[in-house]
Amino acid sequence: MSTDLTVRLGSLTLPNPVMNASGTAGHGTELGAYLDLSALGAFVVKSLSAEPWPGNPAPRVHETPAGMINSVGLQGPGVAAWLRDDLPALRRAGVRRVVVSIWGRSVADYAAAARLLADAPEEVVAVEVNLSCPNLDGGRHLFAHDPALAAEVIEAVAVAGRPRWAKLSPNTDRLVEVAGAVAAAGAEAVTLVNTLLGMSIDVERRAPRLGGGGGGLSGPAMHPVAVRAVYDCHAAHPALPIIGVGGVGTATDAIELLLAGAAAVQVGTATFADPRAPLRVLEGMARWCSERHLRTISELTGAAHGR
Numbered sequence: 001m002s003t004d005l006t007v008r009l010g011s012l013t014l015p016n017p018v019m020n021a022s023g024t025a026g027h028g029t030e031l032g033a034y035l036d037l038s039a040l041g042a043f044v045v046k047s048l049s050a051e052p053w054p055g056n057p058a059p060r061v062h063e064t065p066a067g068m069i070n071s072v073g074l075q076g077p078g079v080a081a082w083l084r085d086d087l088p089a090l091r092r093a094g095v096r097r098v099v100v101s102i103w104g105r106s107v108a109d110y111a112a113a114a115r116l117l118a119d120a121p122e123e124v125v126a127v128e129v130n131l132s133c134p135n136l137d138g139g140r141h142l143f144a145h146d147p148a149l150a151a152e153v154i155e156a157v158a159v160a161g162r163p164r165w166a167k168l169s170p171n172t173d174r175l176v177e178v179a180g181a182v183a184a185a186g187a188e189a190v191t192l193v194n195t196l197l198g199m200s201i202d203v204e205r206r207a208p209r210l211g212g213g214g215g216g217l218s219g220p221a222m223h224p225v226a227v228r229a230v231y232d233c234h235a236a237h238p239a240l241p242i243i244g245v246g247g248v249g250t251a252t253d254a255i256e257l258l259l260a261g262a263a264a265v266q267v268g269t270a271t272f273a274d275p276r277a278p279l280r281v282l283e284g285m286a287r288w289c290s291e292r293h294l295r296t297i298s299e300l301t302g303a304a305h306g307r
Contacts, residue, residue, distance in 0.1 A: 067219015
C-alpha cells in the first residue's frame with residue numbers, strides 16, 4: 001500500500017513533508033550534486049537580509065560530541081543578488097517550491113527584505129521569518145523571545161505577499177506564547193526550532209573555539225528539545241501547522257516530530273555528514289508508513305497526544 005505523503009501547511013500544499021533546514025544547504029544548488037532538490041517537499045534557502053552581509057569571523061563551525069556548534073553569522077548576498085544569481089539556477093534544476101528565509105536586526109530590516117520578494121517568481125511559495133536575531137528596535141534580546149515584537153515582524157513582512165512561517169527559538173520559556181502571537185499576527189505556520197545557545201572553549205588556547213565567541217548548537221543532541229517544543233506548541237495551538245526541525249537524521253526522528261504535532265519536518269545538520277540525508281529521511285518515512293498501511297502521512301500529526 002502506498003501512503004499519500006501530501007501535507008498542508010496553511011494555504012500551501014506540499015507533495016511530501018521533508019525539506020532541508022535553512023542555513024545547511026546554501027542559497028542555491030550547492031547540494032544539487034548529491035540529491036535531486038526537486039524531490040523535496042520544498043527547498044529552504046539560507047537566511048537572507050535585504051542587503052549583503054559578511055557574517056562572523058572564522059572559525060565558524062566546530063564539531064560537538066552529538067552535533068555541531070556554529071557561528072556563521074547569517075552570511076549572505078542579500079535578497080536582490082539571490083533573486084538575480086541563485087534562484088534561476090534552482091529553477092533550472094527543476095525546483096518549483098522555494099521557501100525564502102529572511103532575517104533582520106529591526107522590524108524595518110525584515111520589511112525591507114520581504115518587500116524585495118513581492119515580485120519574485122511563482123516558485124517562491126513562502127517566506128520563513130527567522131526571528132532568532134538580536135533585536136535593535138526594543139533591546140538586545142531576540143525577537144523570538146518577545147511575543148509583541150515577534151508579532152510586529154510577522155505583520156511587517158506581509159508585504160512579501162506570500163504565506164509567512166515564523167521560525168522560533170527554543171531558548172525561551174515563552175515559546176508557546178510567542179507561537180500564539182505570531183499565529184494571531186498572520187503566520188500560517190511555525191518552524192520549531194532554531195539552534196540552542198552554546199559555546200565551546202579550546203582549553204589549550206583558553207579561548208572560545210568560534211570566531212564569534214558563542215554559537216548555536218544543532219544536531220542529535222538537541223532533538224529531544226525540538227520534540228518537546230513541538231509537543232507543547234501543538235498542545236496549546238492544535239490548529240497551527242508546525243514544521244519540526246532539530247536533530248533529524250533518520251526517518252524515526254522525523255516520525256517522532258510528526259507524532260508530537262508537526263505536519264512537516266526539516267533536515268539540517270545531518271547533511272554535513274551525508275548530503276543525501278533529506279532524501280534518505282523521506283524514503284525511510286515513506287517505507288515506514290507503507291509497512292504500517294497508513295493511508296495518509298498527515299494522520300500521524302499529533303497522534304502522540306491521544307486526541
